[in-house]
Structure formats: structure tokens, C-alpha cells
Amino acid sequence: MSSLIKFKIDGKECMAEAGTFIVEAARQNSIYIPTLCNMPGLKPKGSCRICTVRINGRLMTSCTTPVADGMEIESGSLDIIELRKSIVELLFVSGNHFCPACEKSGNCELQALGYLYQMMVPRYPYDFPLRAVDASSPKIIKDQNRCILCKRCIKSIKDEDGKSFFAFRSRGNHLEVVLDQELAATMTDEQAELAMQNCPVGSILVKEKGFATPIGKRKFDKQPIGSDIHV
């Protein structure tokens, strides 16, 4: 039995099922809250913090916080937008993101957020980490230069037995998402395509298919990210 509750986002009256996470409840009410580590169908973990909102004066990740009756959520205020912009900028400088030659350009969520938040000049020093490109699997390339450790591939790309093709390795500053070499040999074309599609950046590339979509027909060529949700 449905139990619709009322809440507000930036003063706008909204309704959603009780227990719905804020990011999804906002989407149902045509309000876009950006996400990177979160994607529909996966259990949220709130690690990237890009969906941060303010509730009762506290900053919370909207992908892991359910709406509550009467809740007043602040998402579009200037300081929150500035916070999200900083997160995007930090992600850019902590990896090696060279959009001009990246085939995910135009389809990349991180790049699209950079445009959305008008990231014009670097405010933080570039880290220029030395990272590897793993091209040893037959279907895909895992480019660690561009990985933002969102875990979407780990959680969404699994074989028939439910085993994930990807896993975290190492810790702290050395943490990386790696491909299970044995499983990778069994990866199907469909799984490879899905892995590339689910990666919010250009870290997972299907081999030998680069740049097949012309400029002008890529996901974010026509409209900024979130404009399919936001009215």
C-alpha cells in the first residue's frame, strides 16, 4: 500500500513514497541532484559526495538518506553548488583526465558536471599521478588514469554466478579498481558494453570501437547533464 509523504526541496512542495532516497524522490519530482557513484538499481553508498544536500543545517548525501514527512531539503543554494563544484574539480586534479583525446568525451558524467558547474580554471594543484593502463583483457581496457573509484563497475558488472569482474585492490592513496584477469577472459561483448556504459568516466573502454558516435550525437552534446530530469 502506497504511503505518500510530503517534503520540500528548495521550497518546492514534493511528494514521494516514504523511504525513497532523496536523490530518487527529487528525480520523481523533476528536480535534478547530481550523482556519480550512485546509479539506479544499485545499493547507494554515498562515497563521492556530489549529491550532498542540507537538511536541518546538516550536510547529508541524498543518495543514502530517505525522505521523511515534512523534511525541508536544500539542494540548489550557492554554497552547496560551490561544494559540488569543488568535488568535481578535486576529482579532475586527482587523476589524469585529458578530455580532448578521451573517447568518453561527450558521454562522460564527470566532464558533464564540469560543464554544469562552469569549471573554468584550475583552483587546485594537479596531482598528475603515475597510473597504469591495463589492456591485457580481450574485451576492454581499464585506464586507471581516469578512474574515480565510484565502484559502479564492481557492483553492476557480474557474471552468471554473480561474481564481479572488477574489485578494489590496495588501500588509501593506492586504492584502485582492477579487473579480475581470469573472469575477464570470459567477459561477453554485452558485458563489456555495459561496463563502459556504466562507468561515469572514460576508465573502461571497449576495445576497437572508439569514437564511433559522431560529435553532436553524444549524450551530453545537446543538453547538459540533468536536463532530462529538471524542468
Added chain:
Amino acid sequence: MSKKITIEPVTRVEGHGKVTIHMDDNGNIQQSRLHIVEFRGFERFVQGRPYWEAPVLVQRLCGICPVSHHLAAAKALDVIVGAGTGHGLTPTGEKMRRLMHYGQFFQSHALHFFHLSAPDFLFGIDGDPAIRNIIGIALTRPELAVQGVMMRKFGQEVIRATAGKKIHGTGAIPGGINKHLTIEERDEFLKGADPLNADKMVSWAEEALDFFKNYYLSNKDFIDNFAYFPSNHLSLVRKDGALDLYHGVLRAVDAQGNKILNDIDYQEYTDYIEEEVRSWSYMKFPYLKQYGKEKGWYRVGPLARLNTADFIPSPIAQREFEIYKALTNGKPNNHCMLMHYARLIETLHAAEMIRELLNDPDLLEGELVTKGVKQKEGVGLIEAPRGTLFHHYRINDNDQIEMANLIVSTTNNNEPMNRSVNHVAKSVMTGKEVITEGMMNAVEVAIRAYDPCLSCATHALGNMPLEITLVDKNDQIIDRRRSHEG
């Protein structure tokens, strides 16, 4: 007293360069050099990247003719994905690429003629440098300035329609192209509002050519004697000897027109061409192996192409080609300044080819990509606006590039540009106590005729300035003039 003259920066060329001229106690030129002082590293940092990234990554060498690098890399990768060389693509794949390439030629040549070189013709080599530039043209001959801008715009729009963007697009992919031309785009190029349509571009290209021919008639002695020296010439030609800017076999002729490289398959270019490194420049010096460093150097670019080709496969340009060839009785043309003449004939040819291609239905539909048996290594050659451009890649078992070698058009012209500098320096500066701005610009005019792109050639970043330094025999600097200091 002996001197060293430095011209730095060289202006109205693409990239950074400087010239040094050494004079002895009697005012004789001892040595002159064009130095390319920056370094880029595309051949190195493309290593380890997936091979299909190369056409998009390597084109960032240049913002003037990225299409040339884009297509040369794509042609090399055609070989790697088993699509063969040149004509192995689908009709749509090859024709869309050709259209992109002709658009590139048209805009790049228009840029060079109207923006970079025309100021010398209109205001004189020793004209007032304050107006001897594109702004001076805009003020005194606005119709010419507009023509230059609009011709460039048309070419850029053709590139946008075929590559997705005017600069640094993604159209060419290994084995073909990623899009068709739309009917709306085709109609816009064919029937667009004046002046942005193909007919107007052909007629403007003819007018630009007439402009130079008139300039030539009025300044024949100067042009015929300015930096004239015999050389070998190298370019691609179609198998039947026609001028072909996109694909062909590699041909070289000597100063008398004898074939010294006889229509070879460019996949084997390493058997015929070597590069020499000299300590004072980041730009290498290529030469034909069989003739050695002293005699094997050659010119590339418009002058070379019209020397190696037997005919031009477009009617108006062919008519002009015949007039041009008659100047040297059908023999190779070795006049540095007539590179402008040859360039404008090519501009006309590009406009004609754009017009012809736009009527081809293969642009609008058909298979985009073809692939075959994968190879580990591939060479892609193309005639870039500035001359023959070599891209050579080898990949490993994991589809990563492990070797890249680029011989860029301007690199091929390194030796002839140095000789041109020396020639002009000797003729205008010998015995002169005072080096004027006009004398320095004469040196630049010789360099400018090659339309060099030094940033491409050295993989060096930035805009391109020129400085001349005068030193004595002990290398003590006597005088240094930057070209923009007047």
C-alpha cells in the same frame, strides 16, 4: 666588423622560430640558420595509448591543420585494422574523408594567403610593419580581408560537417568514418546564401589566383630571383600521375624533372627516407637515403606537388596548371616565391573537388567502416597543406601503441627553408653595415613562402615569433632585432 643577426620571433608563420645570421669582418654571410627552439613529445606520449585514440590525440599537435594529422593517423590505422591503404575503405568512408581534407586544404591555404602572406604583396616586403599585416589589409582592402575570412569559414564548415567540429573533430576512425553528410548540410554548401556556397568559393579562388598572377607580372624580376635554387621535390601522386592530396604513391623528382623516387608504396618509406639530427635544432632533417644527406634533401608542399604531378584532375585548376607549367617549359619550378602561385592553384583545385564531391550520393548513405585482418604496423601518408605528412604506428598484442614516428611536412622542408634563409641573407645583407627591418622581413618572406608550421614539426607548443641576431666571428652579439620591434 663581424656580426651575428638574430631574427626572433619569425612572424606570420605557425609556431616559434628564430633565425641567426653570421657575418664576417667584411660583411660577408658566413652561415645562416633557421632554429626551431621548442620541443613537444607526441611520439612518446602516444605510447601505451589504445591505437584508435591516435587520430584524435595526435591531431592536437596543431590547431591549423589538425585534419591532416587526424587523417594521416587514421590512414595508418586503416592498415592496422586490415582495411588496406587508401582505396580499401567503403566509398562513403573515403569520400567523407576526402571532403574533410579538401575543406582543410581550402581553409588552410586561404589563411596563409590572405592573413599571412598577402600583407607582403600589398604593402611591400619593406613596407611599414605597422600596417603590413591582416589589420592593414582590413583597413585598406576590406573586400580582400572579408574574402579571406569567408573562404576560411567555408572550409571550416566543411570540416565541421565531416569531423563534427571545426577544430579537433573525431570523424575519421580506423577503417572509415563515423558519420554521413546530411542532405541539409550538402544543400547548404551547394546552394547556401552568398557568399558561403561552393560556386562562390571556386570563383573567389580564381580571383585570388588572378591577384597573385598580376602581382607576379608586376614583380617578375624580384620573384624569379628571390631565393631561387634547384632542389629535389617529393609528394604523393595518384597512380596515374594526377595530383592527389589524399592518397597515392610516393614520387620524387630532381631539379630537372627526372624521377628519383619512382612511385613507391609508402608503406616502405623507411627503405627510402632517413632523418638526420643536428644539434642546433629540434627539427630533424629528412633526406632520400640513396642520395645521401648532401644531395638527398627535398622540398615538399605546393611547389613540390605541382612539380611531381603530371596533371590536376579538376578542369579549372588543370587549365591554370598548364599556364603555370609553361613558365618553366614543363620543367620543375624551383622559384621559392612561386610556392604562393602553386598554393593558390591548389586552393582552386580544393574548391572544385569540394563542389564535385558534394554532388556524390555516397556521402549521404552507405557503409561507414570496413575492417579485415588485423596488422601490427601501419603507415599513413597524406599531402597536408604544407606538404607530405608521414604517420607510422606499431601496436602490441594488447592494442596499445608501442611505437610512433611522425615526419611532419615542415620537417621535410627543413633543409630548403635553411637554404632559402641563407640565400636571402646573402643577397640582401652582404656588406651592409645597418640591418633594416625590411631586410629582416625579406628573410621572413622566404620562410613564410613555405607556410611552415613549426609547432607541428617540433611538436612544440605555442604561437610563433622570429628574431634575427648579428654576431661577430667570435660569436659576440653585435645586434639583435625582434621582428615586431620594427
